Amino acid sequence: MTETWNSESTIPADQAHVEESLTANVLRSFEHCEDPRLKQVMQGLVRHLHAFIRDVRLTEKEWNTAIAFLTAVGHITDDRRQEFILLSDVLGASMQTINVNNTAYKDATEATVFGPFFVEDAPEIPIGGDIAGGAQGQPCWVEGTVTDTEGHPVPTARIEVWEADEDGFYDVQYTDHRVAGRAHLFSDAEGRYSFWGLTPTPYPIPHDGPVGKLLEATGRSPMRASHLHFMVTAPELRTLVTHIFVTGDELLKYDTVFGVKQSLVKDFIEQPAGTPAPDGRDLGAAAWAKARFDIVLAPADA
Template structure:
């Protein structure tokens, strides 16, 4: 029997987890053990701190449900989500860059027609987001699905509002044969991430801003192309330089241009002032 000591515990644990049958699982778990042990040694982790971390992880799991992913939020604010995005989406510089998914995406959004209104009565200034979806070589990508979602004027996503009768500020759109799309929604506002859970408890112990700049989420999934999860950020918005989840990229910052009442990009008319943002998504072939 080999006695466990401070000097050999890491080697023993790595050796044990190296018995994983799947090579990738073996690589992940043995590396995790090495780095966890190295962290504990570096900071001289106390038993009280270890117990506090366990309680924090437990609370993070307890507050999470099918509409709130506190672990994703934790990953976001620690910069891990964005690092994983960068590692897995080393795209051509001409392609639209990816960013974080965020914790509030909801599957099964309804599909709307060209210029369909996903705000559907939610208060706010009308916003039309228009443009095209194209391949790297400029070829239009027709029938591409854009899954779009955003927060309301109070910074709340549908997933944060409990039970709602129908989809709220989320929808899917398809491009036309020429790659054109038109999204009708309301202008987004910057907002605070949820501060009522374990992640908020951590943030309050720091000088970190807990706000995100105004943005709209997009998820594009098209056969033959790399999937794209990204945002469009409002040019000049507050918090662009201090996004709490590290999601801002200059290429994704677009002008929100005010328009007077009159014709709108979907062929209709607006009786009130509205705003237009233009962006051409460029997809990288798979």
């Protein structure tokens, strides 16, 4: 009769010795690595990976399923879709990496996940310009300042902004190579910035691939809380990757990539049709919204 062992069972001493000896042997194989950081990372990975396999008593069938899953993640990944980032996001690995690398410093704005939809070389717009680029949704005026943690304005900070349209899709998810819902601009001499975008709406992460199947199999939703992405860079200051979320969104507690932080939840205040726009823009009969996001950057060495 074959005994089945699990993490709550007592592993026989001779079996435990076999498993522990293998882990020790693999760890020794990295002893001659000349890069100390690479050695630390690889040995840490081996320790945790082997501990996981032993903890859950991973079966060979499950190992094969995992290999097939990772292969599928690789096959669907291309220059417009990053399924590996998506996998990292839904496992909380992206958010934990952000937490580890962005320690709290005074009142610096908190960071959150980068996401898989950032694109280099987004078009530049002037202060007060429009990032929508034809993307559909409710117009939204966003304004604020960029300062350091001492309260000094940060001029010419580069502010990258990107978001989904009202249907929940980013431009890169379309097949016509459009550029919409993204741009960059620079803060003025007083650290001020403003732009027109779209009022964020909730949407599902891409769930037609292996990550979506994983969420379905585990009873999890693919939905993200409504948000607007920012990446802010300035000399001698820590690069900030973050988003702002919408007060009152029912998904704030259930964001599938665990990206919500309370300090990043902002009021998006709807303005009735006919309300004058801050820059005099003619919005016709359309209602619009406005939000304020004051950004505080930590020192680069914080």
